[in-house]
Amino acid sequence: MFEFCRAPGADPSRPLRSNLISKSPLQLPDHPAVHIEVFCSLREVETIWRKAQADCACYGFQTFEWLSTFQETIGSAEGIEPRIVHITDANGDTLMLLPLGMRRRLGLSFLNLLGGDVTDYHAPIIRAEFAASLNAGTIGRLLACVLERLPTVDVIAFENMPSEIEGVLNPLASLFSAKHRSNAYVATLGATFDDFKRRRSAKFFSTGARKWRRLCEMSPARFYIAESAAAAAEILCALIRQKRRQYGETGARDQFDKPQYLAFYSALAERHLETGLVHASALLAGETVVAAHLGIVFRNRFYWLMPSYENGKWARFSVGRLLMQFLIEWSISRGLTRFDLTIGDDDYKQLWSDHNVPLYNFICGLTGKGKAYRMALLASRGAKDWAKRKLQLGALVRAWRRRMPPS
Numbered sequence: 585m586f587e588f589c590r591a592p593g594a595d596p597s598r599p600l601r602s603n604l605i606s607k608s609p610l611q612l613p614d615h616p617a618v619h620i621e622v623f624c625s626l627r628e629v630e631t632i633w634r635k636a637q638a639d640c641a642c643y644g645f646q647t648f649e650w651l652s653t654f655q656e657t658i659g660s661a662e663g664i665e666p667r668i669v670h671i672t673d674a675n676g677d678t679l680m681l682l683p684l685g686m687r688r689r690l691g692l693s694f695l696n697l698l699g700g701d702v703t704d705y706h707a708p709i710i711r712a713e714f715a716a717s718l719n720a721g722t723i724g725r726l727l728a729c730v731l732e733r734l735p736t737v738d739v740i741a742f743e744n745m746p747s748e749i750e751g752v753l754n755p756l757a758s759l760f761s762a763k764h765r766s767n768a769y770v771a772t773l774g775a776t777f778d779d780f781k782r783r784r785s786a787k788f789f790s791t792g793a794r795k796w797r798r799l800c801e802m803s804p805a806r807f808y809i810a811e812s813a814a815a816a817a818e819i820l821c822a823l824i825r826q827k828r829r830q831y832g833e834t835g836a837r838d839q840f841d842k843p844q845y846l847a848f849y850s851a852l853a854e855r856h857l858e859t860g861l862v863h864a865s866a867l868l869a870g871e872t873v874v875a876a877h878l879g880i881v882f883r884n885r886f887y888w889l890m891p892s893y894e895n896g897k898w899a900r901f902s903v904g905r906l907l908m909q910f911l912i913e914w915s916i917s918r919g920l921t922r923f924d925l926t927i928g929d930d931d932y933k934q935l936w937s938d939h940n941v942p943l944y945n946f947i948c949g950l951t952g953k954g955k956a957y958r959m960a961l962l963a964s965r966g967a968k969d970w971a972k973r974k975l976q977l978g979a980l981v982r983a984w985r986r987r988m989p990p991s
Contacts, residue, residue, distance in 0.1 A: 618679065619673075620730060620733060622734065623670065624667065624668075626648065627652075633648045635678070636709045640680075640681070640712075641710055641750045642749060643746075643750065644883075644887055645705050646709050650852075654699055654703065655685075657844050659700070661843075679711050680708050683709075684697060684698055686737060692738040695740045696743075702839075702848060704768065705744060705943075707746055718755035724760055736951070740948040741947050742756060742946040743765070744766070744945070748941060766928070767942055768924070768941045769924075769926075769941075770938075771936050773922065773923055774916065780916065802869070802901075804870055806867075806868050807867060813858065817853055819865070820878060822873035822892070823873075826892035829895070830893075849878060862878070863881050864876075865910075866907070874893065875904045876891070876893075885924050888925045888926060
């Protein structure tokens with residue numbers, strides 16, 4: 585059995601809340617003692633965190649650079665209180681670093697994985713062998729022990745959890761009642777761009793080549809990568825303008841209405857471009873930025889995060905697609921092995937990728953109010969899923985009718 589350390593001064597008679605997560609016993613023979621420590625700020629755990637992200641499995645979204653920037657901008661503005669859980673073995677070596685955040689919303693207290701909606705993958709930083717030793721029961725018991733070290737919350741809401749972390753099992757995605765909600769898409773790059781193209785439609789790339797020629801005929805075009813924070817800021821300015829236009833055209837929520845989101849992306853570009861984590865690029869036609877992108881590069885993976893493009897006379901050249909192709913070629917030339925198109929079931933992502941990563945949500949009510957919230961949320965999502973399936977079925981029926989010969 586595992587030995588868990590309670591919080592200093594905790595009431596030993598207070599029962600662990602394992603019944604709210606899992607009733608399975610915790611038996612992990614490879615780790616006879618597990619110690620849990622909770623930090624209330626990112627700075628006090630920075631040294632531990634940076635070592636963990638160097639030694640353990642994680643995505644770029646779990647780096648100290650990404651999440652500290654999030655907390656300083658969006659997190660603090662939205663009243664999120666960090667709770668960084670450090671889980672170690674008997675020797676003090678990191679087994680898992682779990683970045684959590686607590687906040688109040690809708691009259692309820694929530695426990696989330698830190699990073700908000702700018703973070704496409706929510707996951708722990710975890711040692712591979714520790715991840716392999718956990719199952720749905722043991723990770724539930726571990727989470728119950730973590731909860732004992734935190735203030736009481738009404739709802740646990742862990743969303744967009746990938747099933748794996750760089751090929752390592754993500755135990756949080758296996759929690760009881762975790763539900764598959766969406767997917768992320770990833771392309772395996774290969775040794776050369778020719779290798780990459782051979783695994784896809786030749787017509788797909790010939791169309792792109794024709795559009796590139798026509799764009800160059802209209803105006804001298806080039807692919808540009810920012811090499812300084814000032815250059816990245818210029819690209820970001822164009823990107824935000826283009827994204828806001830796209831939000832208006834599609835009716836999507838304009839995240840840049842909130843100054844903390846502007847601050848987040850600006851701080852990323854200013855602080856972390858020269859470290860290599862942040863990557864800013866653009867497709868230029870003459871002096872016009874016709875497409876722009878802000879992403880990250882971590883380990884062997886390029887993350888396609890924030891693309892934008894001009895409309896009007898530039899739309900017929902598919903400038904966003906051209907920029908993505910240039911970024912794939914650039915990634916291959918730098919020896920990267922994955923081009924991560926991240927979350928979203930967009931059709932174009934399925935054309936470029938060769939595999940998907942399921943993403944899971946875990947919503948758990950811990951109090952009466954929290955359980956009522958969970959039931960209402962599940963009912964709402966069920967209704968939305970039903971409406972979506974009905975629309976899809978209607979589209980299939982209409983397509984079938986169009987193909988039927990006239991009577």
